[in-house]
Amino acid sequence: DTEVTQTPKHLVMGMTNKKSLKCEQHMGHRAMYWYKQKAKKPPELMFVYSYEKLSINESVPSRFSPECPNSSLLNLHLHALQPEDSALYLCASSQDRVGAKNIQYFGAGTRLSVL
Amino acid sequence: GENVEQHPSTLSVQEGDSAVIKCTYSDSASNYFPWYKQELGKRPQLIIDIRSNVGEKKDQRIAVTLNKTAKHFSLHITETQPEDSAVYFCAAPQGEYGNKLVFGAGTILRVKS
Numbered sequence: 001d002t003e004v005t006q007t008p009k010h011l012v013m014g015m016t017n018k019k020s021l022k023c024e025q026h027m028g029h030r031a032m033y034w035y036k037q038k039a040k041k042p043p044e045l046m047f048v049y050s051y052e053k054l055s056i057n058e059s060v061p062s063r064f065s066p067e068c069p070n071s072s073l074l075n076l077h078l079h080a081l082q083p084e085d086s087a088l089y090l091c092a093s094s095q096d097r098v099g100a101k102n103i104q105y106f107g108a109g110t111r112l113s114v115l
Numbered sequence: 116g117e118n119v120e121q122h123p124s125t126l127s128v129q130e131g132d133s134a135v136i137k138c139t140y141s142d143s144a145s146n147y148f149p150w151y152k153q154e155l156g157k158r159p160q161l162i163i164d165i166r167s168n169v170g171e172k173k174d175q176r177i178a179v180t181l182n183k184t185a186k187h188f189s190l191h192i193t194e195t196q197p198e199d200s201a202v203y204f205c206a207a208p209q210g211e212y213g214n215k216l217v218f219g220a221g222t223i224l225r226v227k228s
Binding site for chain 2 (some may be wrong): 005029040041042043045048050056090097098099100101103104106107108109111
């Protein structure tokens with residue numbers, strides 16, 4: 001099973017709302033990722049968790065707050081977003097570091113619209 | 116850090132023809148090169164990958180070649196079909212043991228029937 005599950009599939013929120021995106025995998029992977037993707041563009045890395053610790057933050061604005069409650073779950077908390085934050089948010093996981101030739105598997109994404 | 120360039124940005128082929136997409140990378144320590152296919156509205160899916168100890172890998176109609184000296188790798192699709200139409204991304208890890216995958220800009224492949 002190479003399933004990475006993301007909820008919700010779609011989310012519409014106002015600029016004053018607080019919402020959370022969720023990601024779950026049961027493959028025993030120890031690296032988990034959040035990406036932002038605009039139409040026909042490559043996924044843009046936001047955060048990387050390795051062994052449940054934040055290892056990479058690509059200078060993401062503080063209105064995005066990641067959380068890794070355990071080795072299977074990854075959350076992305078959203079607060080005071082801007083319309084330009086509307087995008088597809090992808091979660092991914094890999095057995096360990098991609099530099100050690102580990103395959104990265106993607107979830108289906110959450111389509112976020114900020115009004 | 117790693118920089119990955121991908122060409123062409125769009126590619127139109129007739130059904131049954133071959134398609135080739137090329138990527139170059141900058142970090143000579145990179146040792147793993149995946150290719151992802153993303154259909155409209157769907158997730159990126161790994162279609163093939165190659166590790167630095169081999170020069171070519173084939174899986175049915177799809178093949179990837181790697182030239183470590185020149186620091187480039189290519190995706191080859193033979194006997195293209197309409198369902199091959201999608202955006203294709205190449206990628207390379209940043210650093211030999213890094214935890215970041217650097218993606219190329221993507222190639223929109225259209226297969227005309």
